[in-house]
Amino acid sequence: MGKIKALQTSLANKIAAGEVVERPSSVVKELLENSIDAGATEINVEVQEAGVASIRVVDNGSGIEADDLSLVFHRHATSKLYDDDDLFHIRTLGFRGEALASIASVAKVTLQTSTDGIDGYEVYAEEGAILSQKPAKARQGTDISVTNLFYNTPARLKYIKSLYTELGKVTDIMNRMAMSHPEIRMSLISDGKKILQTNGSGRxxxxxxxxxxxxxxxxxxxxxxxxxxxxxxxxxxxxxxxxxxxxxxxxxxxxxxxxxxxxxxxxxxxxxxxxxxxxxxxxxxxxxxxxxxxxxxxxxxxxxxxxxxxxxxxxxxxxxxxxxxQDKVLIPKNDLDKHQPKKVLKQFEQQKMAFEERQQASSTTDDREYKSDDKAQQTPIVNETSNTYTPVSQTEPTPVDDVQHTVSSQNAEASDDYEQYAQAQREVLIDMTTSEALEDETPQSVNESTVQDAPRVPYMEIVGQFHGTYIVAQNDTGMFLIDQHAAQERIKYEYFRDKIGEVTNENQNLLIPLTFNFSKDEQLIIEQSRHELEKVGIFLEPFGGYDYIVNSYPIWFPQEEVEEIIKDLIEYVLEHKTANIAKFREEAAIMMSCKKSIKANHYLTKNDMAQLIDQLREMQDPFTCPHGRPIIINFTNYELERLFKRIQ
Incomplete structure (x- = not known):
């Protein structure tokens, strides 16, 4: 008698489930894909105990016809493929027809469906087989409940992570499905608590x-x-x-x-x-x-x-x-706004009105109350009712507009009226989309000119230097801190990057050749990579033994640093054993810019600081150093006022 035999259907389904149904989020993913393929415009997902106890997915899609119900839980039964060619023109999310069969083999599944909202059916499946099928009341679409997941595969249940982790996986799937199909209203409810709700606007x-x-x-x-x-x-x-x-x-x-x-x-x-x-x-x-x-x-x-x-x-x-x-201002903004939206907007509207009243009154105040006009402009006035300080300044921007743009969705739960708050969010985003402000928006703190060719680094006046490391500057909108090392690193990086990319024969001859000595294993790497060095203008010539000499160097090398630069580039080749010229040029530019830039605790004159910022303003990407660290940090007037408790 032969040893090979066909697997039982239930066993085959469980093996398939091991590939398709890894955890509760896998079930949610497969059911969501089916709902989307069914043309649903609204999908609601409810889970209990992160989906381990139960998962329910309700949609208003096309539903399942009565004649197809007997094949719903049959393995590899699908309405999306008819012949071999269809496999190469797949436009649906699901197509293999193994999802429901796999889910039903490791869970208890109840399916209610209707194609017209009048006649409906209910199907109950367990162990991969349909146990009951009967007419039932059902609205248009499909309602699937999955309970006791992995009840018959305890080994799989054993490897389920914490409920918090599993809920995070479910939420992640919902988030990604919602992003890819913004035209569908989607919601996720976990143990009675709403986790996600989208409006189906298509944005x-x-x-x-x-x-x-x-x-x-x-x-x-x-x-x-x-x-x-x-x-x-x-x-x-x-x-x-x-x-x-x-x-x-x-x-x-x-x-x-x-x-x-x-x-x-x-x-x-x-x-x-x-x-x-x-x-x-x-x-x-x-x-x-x-x-x-x-x-x-x-x-x-x-x-x-x-x-x-x-x-x-x-x-x-x-x-x-x-x-x-390329044309965006990327100066990081400070996260100092943690208010509840309604309370804050109301508070600052009151402060704005009080400010305007005091400002108007101050214009008729006797000059004898102040030592000088300049001092009067800088003197804070106490708001006795709110116990806050509000500076009197003709150019001081009111904080209301800032607050309207710094409310995060994390504050929504703290708001007294979540729906009104969510609607306000949507209106802001709609305005941003229709006016194309989303693409062109720049931080309010920069106050950029509307002229197309305006510099991305705003004008600023040098105030001084902090610890010989950071340049302190100001303009009408607030205070700026500039990392001098990062700034010059960016300037030198863009210079070296452009120069290294220029493959020319413009080399300067040396009166006395530079000599470099290597070990045997280093010589093997050098021999393999000499042509890479030649592409950036470094020509190594054998000089007997393991020695090499260099008779010339690119004219753009700083003369006082020629030997050190050449040595650094050779060491880079030895370390990385690189054969990618584009990557080599890029890394070489970063390396040289870092080593040749101003270091911390190096004091500069105001003229030097101004010149550095002028050079930075001409850079292609003036906001980060080659390693991605920020160059400029901005504190707006509003943020400084909050730090000093002049406003709340």
């Missing part, structure tokens, strides 16, 4: 405001671009909102959430030198393409995909992200 930035908060949403930049094969559309957050991992990079292909190492790398490369090492951006990017260019059938959960012409897409993403930041 992705509104969904991102709900997920990440208004502070991030205000600093989103819209990017678009296309090639002959790809079209991208998305939102990227300014570098100041970076995170400690790649989890906040959300990539979608034709509306499907995917994970792709190469595309993640492209996003990070687009932020090059704008983020510090170990920090990653918040990005939403939807990529549209002909389905024939992508294979989504290479992973059981369909998260990983295989792309054609990946290099073309990589270049497009990098270019569009860099273009988005």
């Amino acid at each position: 992705t930035n509104e969904v991102m405001a709900e997920i990440y908060g208004m502070k991030v949403a205000r600093d989103l930049l819209h990017i678009t671009g296309e090639t002959s094969d790809y079209e991208i559309d998305g939102y990227i957050a300014k570098p100041e909102h970076s995170r400690s991992n790649r989890h906040y990079i959300s990539l979608f292909i034709n509306g499907r959430y995917i994970k792709n190492f190469v595309l993640n790398k492209a996003v990070v490369e687009g932020y090059h030198t704008l983020l510090t090492i170990g920090r990653y951006p918040i990005v939403y990017l939807n990529i549209k393409m002909d389905p024939i260019l992508v294979d989504v059938n290479v992973h059981p959960t369909k998260l990983e995909v295989r792309l054609s012409k990946e290099d073309q897409l990589y270049t497009l993403i990098v270019e569009k992200i860099r273009e988005a930041f």
Whole structure:
């Protein structure tokens, strides 16, 4: 008797479930995809105990016809594929038909559905088989309840993480689905508490405001671009909102959430030198393409995909992200606003009115009450009713406008009326979208000119230097701190980067050649990489044994630092064993700029400080050093007033 036999259906389903249903969030993902494919415009998800006890997904989609109910829980039964060619033109989120069969093999499933909102049916499945089917009252769409997940696979249940972790996974799936389908109203309720609610307006930035908060949403930049094969559309957050991992990079292909190492790398490369090492951006990017260019059938959960012409897409993403930041002011703003929205707006409206009344009264006040007009402009007046101080200044900006733009969604729960607050958020984002302010918005603290060619670094007056490290400057909007080392590092980096990229034969001969000695293993690396050094103008000539000499150097090398620069570049080659000339040039420029810049505790004259800022103003990216650290920090007048308790 032979040893090979077909697996029992129940066993085969459990094995398939091991690939598809890893945890409660896997169930939510599969059911959400089915609802979206059914054309739903509203999807509500409820979970108990993070989905381990129960998961319920209700949609208003097309529903399931009565004749199809017997195949709903049958393995690999689908309405989305008919022949082999369809596999290469997939435009739906689901297509293999294994989801419901896998879920029903490890949980108890109740399905209610109706195609017209009049005649409905209820199906109950367990152990991968339908146990009952009967007519029932059901509204238009499908209502699926999944209970006792992994009740018959205790080994799988054993590896479920804490309920907090599992709920985080469920929320993450909901967030990404909501971002990729903003036209669908979605909600998530956990143990009776609302976690997520979107309005289905079709605006992705509104969904991102709900997920990440208004502070991030205000600093989103819209990017678009296309090639002959790809079209991208998305939102990227300014570098100041970076995170400690790649989890906040959300990539979608034709509306499907995917994970792709190469595309993640492209996003990070687009932020090059704008983020510090170990920090990653918040990005939403939807990529549209002909389905024939992508294979989504290479992973059981369909998260990983295989792309054609990946290099073309990589270049497009990098270019569009860099273009988005070219004309933007990226001076970090301070997070000093933690108010409840209604209370604060009301309070500052009162202060504004009181301020205007005092300002009007002050214009008729006898000059004898003040020592001088200048001093009068700077004298604070006590607000006895609110116990706060309000400075009298003709140019002082009122804080009301600032507050209206610094309320985050995290304060929504503290608000007395969440719905009114959420509506206010949506109205702000709608205004930003329709006026294209979202793409062009710059921090209010900078007070940029509306002229297109205005410098990105605002005009500022030098006040002095702090600890020989930071330049203190000011203008009408507030105070600025400039890291002198980071500023010169950026200036020198852009200079070296451009010069290293110019492959020319313009070299300066040395009267006395420079001699460099290496070990045997170092000589082997040098011999392999000599052509890379030659591409940046360094020509090493063997001089017997393990010695090399250099007879010339590029004319753009600082004469007093020629030997040190050449030595640094050679050491870089020895350390990295590089064979990538583009990467070598980039890293060499960063290395040279760091070593040749002003160090901390180095005191400068006001003229030197002014000259440094003038040079910084001419840079392509004047807000971060090559390592991604900020160069300029801004404290607005309003923030300083709050720090000193002049306002609340």
